[in-house]
Amino acid sequence: MFNLKTTPFHERTSALCQPQNWRKWAGYFAAGSYEHTLDREYWAIRNAAALIDVSPLIKYVIKGKDAAALLHRVTTRDIHKMKVGQVAYTGWCDEEGKMIDDGTVTRLEESTFRLTAAEPNLRWLTMNAVGMEVGITEVTDEVAALSFQGPNTRKVLNIVAESPVDELKYFRMMKNRIKGVEVTISRTGYTGDLGYEIWMDNNRDALKIWDTLMEAGGDYGIAPVGILAMDMARVEAGLFMLDVDYTSASHAWIEPQKSSPYELGLDWTVALDKPGYFVGRRALEKEKREGSIWKMVGLAVDWVGMEKIYKQVGLPPQIPGMAVRGSLPVMVGNVQVGYASTSTWSPLLKTYIALAHLQKPYFELGTDVRMEITVEHHRQHAPAKVVKLPFYEPEWKKR
């Protein structure tokens, strides 16, 4: 029988998780939320400090003479240009230029990298390593990870970490110690806020890190945060999720289910100017030349318009209290021009927002569309506008 695994922090998270709303994440138990409503957890991300157990993230250590060459070949980024201590967000594609998965590449040492992924990729990595001197090891179980997100996180880390993190720039990584335990801290996250991810060996010391942060964060509004609140924050940040906002080319049933990095708005991660072959290069060059047919955009639903629709049945607008991972048709006139893949109420922006995939030419900024909403069991279409992603980007995110 297949049993879900527990993360190194389970002793703490299970004690804190009041609703017992465990979610399945890459074969692990992950707390959906720690309280019965998401408000406090959401606001911890945006206003204070959120501690999120992200240990289920799939992680690989790629090591050896050709480690950079392998990642250069597999991903769309120019890996050879990365400096030690640098982190790069990237997608990777099949030969047709369709996304298989996405994650971050961290250059831990000259020829040692850590790659994170949403799904297992060992076979794909191995297939790409033919003739290379490189070792690929999955370390998902061996490496514990905490995501520490929110405007107060820097202050808290400076209290507990042996070396200050003030100089740690956006998408950089440093080696550090917390309570004598060796960790690497990267300035990364999945919330679009100031934030860090703390990586450590999976052993009893990991709990020491959790406890230390929780204690030091007490004065800074720290809260343990589950993946439901994170889901709201990541939509505001314009960050998509595999299997929710796109389907991996490796298990799509039909061609239209696949997405290219361009279609997902990842133009900036596709280094067509990098030297040599990389998987999908030809197809991506072609798409770049000819333009994409689809594009992932942000939709902001018009409150007044929605209010009118609800008013017809005598209700004020009803908004789900969490991100909705369900496909909603997007219309122009009576024609469907795309679909929203995740929608959520943004408590900060006070707007109903969505990540949507729209066909050319409707993905242009400012385009007026209508998104399906269900009003008292009836399908209706609320007016919405194509807006720039991310929806929310605080000035302290990169500062």
Place this chain on the structure above:
Amino acid sequence: MTSKHYDTIIIGAGHNGLVAAAYLAKQGKKVLVLERRSIVGGTVVTESFGESFTVDSVQTGGMLRPDIIKDLKLSFPTRASSTGQKGTVLSLSTEFPFISLQPDGNHLTLDAESIKRISEKDAERWPEFVRFMDKAAYILDTAYATIMPRLPKNLNIREGYGLLELGLELRLAGRKDMLNFIRALPMTAQELVEEYFESEIVKAAIASVAIHDSTLGPMSAGTGYTLIHNWMNRGGLSHPNVGKAGEITNALADAVKAFGGEIRTDAEVKNIKVEGQVAKGVLLANGEEISANIVLSSADPKHTLLKLVGAQDLPPEFVWHTQSIKMRGSVAKVHLQTNGNHGIPEGTLVIAPSIKYLERAYDAAKYGEISEKPYLEVTTSENTVSIHFQFAPYALKNESWQVAGSKVEKLAIDTLSEYFPNLQSSIINRKSITPLDLETTYGLTEGDLNHGQLMLDQFLFMRPIPGWSNHKTPIDNLYLCGSGVHGGVSGASGRNVVKVLK
């Protein structure tokens, strides 16, 4: 150091490489053939291992497709009636006898007259068998002359037309023969011969041709196909033109030169130069770079793609498929120079006393061992005796080919001496070629003479790998034209590639 620029560089001066070069040179293209050995021919070669010790070292005799001979205006002896000529049925010629050796010296020549000696029934069935095999060989030959589509990609019009022609040929073969042909392909050689014959000697002798050059036994599925394949290649059971393999490739080399093409021997290609997934030329082992608009490789697909190009420039799934091509050579050759008193008659002789004997010989190969009781095929040419030895698997379980070579040599000579006692004392000189030699000297990955085993999952549009059966590769301007591609016998691959280039 960069030298001249060519329209087309052809890697390997085997029969397919030379055919492609000759056709292109004839079109007026500036072509250069690069051969790593100091002689041309590849495996279709007659070479000397000492004074008066000249043999067809790898492939015995052979033929070219008649249309190639005609197109290139070659003067080369063909078998009087061979496949590739529509409707001709092979004469039951005694010119090149095929003989099953018997321990009692009562050797059986496979023709209607001699078979009658052991089975009236088999002798009666013999003409029908030969007729069917000729027909089947003709259909297969037509298939080999057709460039395969890149399934599962959509058919383009030209590929579709070729297939239409092939379909028409199949239909014209007659409903019964077409059905029997399709049915024969996946059958075992044993099942196929048992449908015709009762005598074990006859059945085994024919079945031996099915497993020739393959790492398969007569009870392996798909040896119906390999029997038809080898029948087509030889124009029957026996080898034509023994001792004249080199004449084929020398005639082709002369044609290349006559059409203005260049051939360089002792010119080993180390790399195919690739820029942005486009082939730009080659780098020789001596450091010389030669540029070209198009590079053709008649080397096997594994060597071409994984060694000369390298996995780093190829898509992962393509690499995976290429790695998975089954090579599995298990042929060794033992050539003997004698004083002429070996006592072995002319023709193609086999030691294949029973189907089980052949299957047991193959069993050894499955476990990485050399057959203790091998299947041998023997040909003579003047004072030389050539023994084709199966099974001698490339990947030996317990020993290396550096030491196993002499073991095979001794086994081959001892086994054959049981039938010809004078052989041993007549030997003056010997030359063995192991599967490892086939790899290192002749450039055949894992010593596989077929550039990839002839199996049902590696033929037609699945050869060399699914989706890439039309000579093209993921590298623009790099094409495969050797035996590893569909049609790679009797020069068909070398000729077909020229059509793809248009």
